Amino acid sequence: MLLDGLARLGRSGIGAAERLGRAHLLLGAMLMGAGEVLRRPRLLSAQLYNIGVLSLLIIGVSGLFVGMVLGLQGYITLVQFGAAESLGVVVAAALVRELGPVVTALLVAGRAGSALTAEIGLMKATEQLSGLEMMAVDPVRRILTPRFLGGIIAMPLLAAIFSAVGVLGGYFVGVGLLGVDAGAFWSQMQAKVDFQDDILNGVIKSVAFGVVVTWIALFQGYDTVPTSEGVSRSTTRSVVHAALAVLGLDFVLTALMYGD
Amino acid sequence: MGRQRGTEILVGLFMAAGFVALFFLAMQVSNLSAGASTExxxxxxxxxxxxxxxxxxxxxxxxxxxxxxxxxxxxxxxxxxxxxxxxxxxxxxxxxxxxxxxxxxxxxxxxxxxxxxxxxxxxxxxxxxxxxxxxxxxxxxxxxxxxxxxxxxx
Incomplete structure (x- = not known):
């Protein structure tokens, strides 16, 4: 009885280690094919369309509302201290440092990551990946690498759009509806938000999230059990793992960037 | 061919929008324009x-x-x-x-x-x-x- 339990624990541990190893082998294989994909930009542009263009609507709308909520909440708190002019700083710093990269990564994991996992998983279940291999086409380089690079390129651009739209949303609520002075809103923001510390670090964060989210999504699809149930489980796991990884990694990156 | 071209145009628009957003953040939101002056x-x-x-x-x-x-x-x-x-x-x-x-x-x-x-x-x-x-x-x-x-x- 006890030995059975121990064996089960050991089996799951070995399984996890094996999956981790396969994930890293896949990452290596995808990176090896990167040069080839960059020479065939058609493959890349199709994936940028899938991951980037099709996510624009949800990113834009979410960014607008997150910025508007920040403007409203920030105003309610700041006005008690007579510091309503600092609203611009609050909105911009929160968006550029944290909310932009993180919320974008979570949305992309849900919108595009799940789709990638399902697509790759179904390709495996219907043996299209094996078919490619039969024709001496490497499915990792032909199918996975373009999606991987597309995700890495699209993520920081989407995060920048999210933050920019969010700042405009905060401006609309703070200046347009609540009557904060427009000049103070922008000048305080420009005085306190640093290009290198805030904006570049935000871009670095979102590139890291792009790697993690697409890597998890592609690996879950590539490693799926090739049945309809397996694909559905992989899709769920892809979103859950990506969300957890993004939030955990965000803490680590924040500690590295701002902790000193 | 037409569909491919449409995709490329949309991707181009997306990337342009991303860069415009980055530029906006750099110039309007951060102190890059104000702090970097060496005049x-x-x-x-x-x-x-x-x-x-x-x-x-x-x-x-x-x-x-x-x-x-x-x-x-x-x-x-x-x-x-x-x-x-x-x-x-x-x-x-x-x-x-x-x-x-x-x-x-x-x-x-x-x-x-x-x-x-x-x-x-x-x-x-x-x-x-x-x-x-x-x-x-x-x-x-x-x-x-x-x-x-x-x-x-x-």
Missing amino acids: GYRLTARFSNVGSLKVRAPVTMAGVRIGRVESVSFDKDSYEAVVTLRIDPSVDSIPDDTFANIFTAGLLGEQYVGLEPGGSPDHLRDGDTIAYTQAALVLEQMIGQFLFNRAGGD
């Missing part, structure tokens, strides 16, 4: 105490920003703080007996350098040193002195 001329001022004056803090005259603090360093021979100010080139008529103070914006606000013009007909030039300075007021010291005076008065 203007330099003045130095020596203070016995700069409090918590930071690089890029505003330099004002009559409450209007006319420059920024470029660097704050320590002179180990005279035990003074050496503050380099970068003044906008349009403000080229600061008298050479100008008084430099370190003020605080509000009770809890940021510290900044305030210049009070003197009456001299000669103007400060690039590289000159402001002779008259007033150190930052440290709140704890003031409270301490106030309490000390009250105790002594009784």
Whole structure:
């Protein structure tokens, strides 16, 4: 009885280690094919369309509302201290440092990551990946690498759009509806938000999230059990793992960037 | 072929929108446009105490920003703080007996350098040193002195 339990624990541990190893082998294989994909930009542009263009609507709308909520909440708190002019700083710093990269990564994991996992998983279940291999086409380089690079390129651009739209949303609520002075809103923001510390670090964060989210999504699809149930489980796991990884990694990156 | 072209145009639009957003963040939201200016001329001022004056803090005259603090360093021979100010080139008529103070914006606000013009007909030039300075007021010291005076008065 006890030995059975121990064996089960050991089996799951070995399984996890094996999956981790396969994930890293896949990452290596995808990176090896990167040069080839960059020479065939058609493959890349199709994936940028899938991951980037099709996510624009949800990113834009979410960014607008997150910025508007920040403007409203920030105003309610700041006005008690007579510091309503600092609203611009609050909105911009929160968006550029944290909310932009993180919320974008979570949305992309849900919108595009799940789709990638399902697509790759179904390709495996219907043996299209094996078919490619039969024709001496490497499915990792032909199918996975373009999606991987597309995700890495699209993520920081989407995060920048999210933050920019969010700042405009905060401006609309703070200046347009609540009557904060427009000049103070922008000048305080420009005085306190640093290009290198805030904006570049935000871009670095979102590139890291792009790697993690697409890597998890592609690996879950590539490693799926090739049945309809397996694909559905992989899709769920892809979103859950990506969300957890993004939030955990965000803490680590924040500690590295701002902790000193 | 037409569909492929449509995709490429949309991807191009997406990437352009992303770069425009980044540019907007860099220029409008951050201090890149305001802080990176290397225009203007330099003045130095020596203070016995700069409090918590930071690089890029505003330099004002009559409450209007006319420059920024470029660097704050320590002179180990005279035990003074050496503050380099970068003044906008349009403000080229600061008298050479100008008084430099370190003020605080509000009770809890940021510290900044305030210049009070003197009456001299000669103007400060690039590289000159402001002779008259007033150190930052440290709140704890003031409270301490106030309490000390009250105790002594009784």
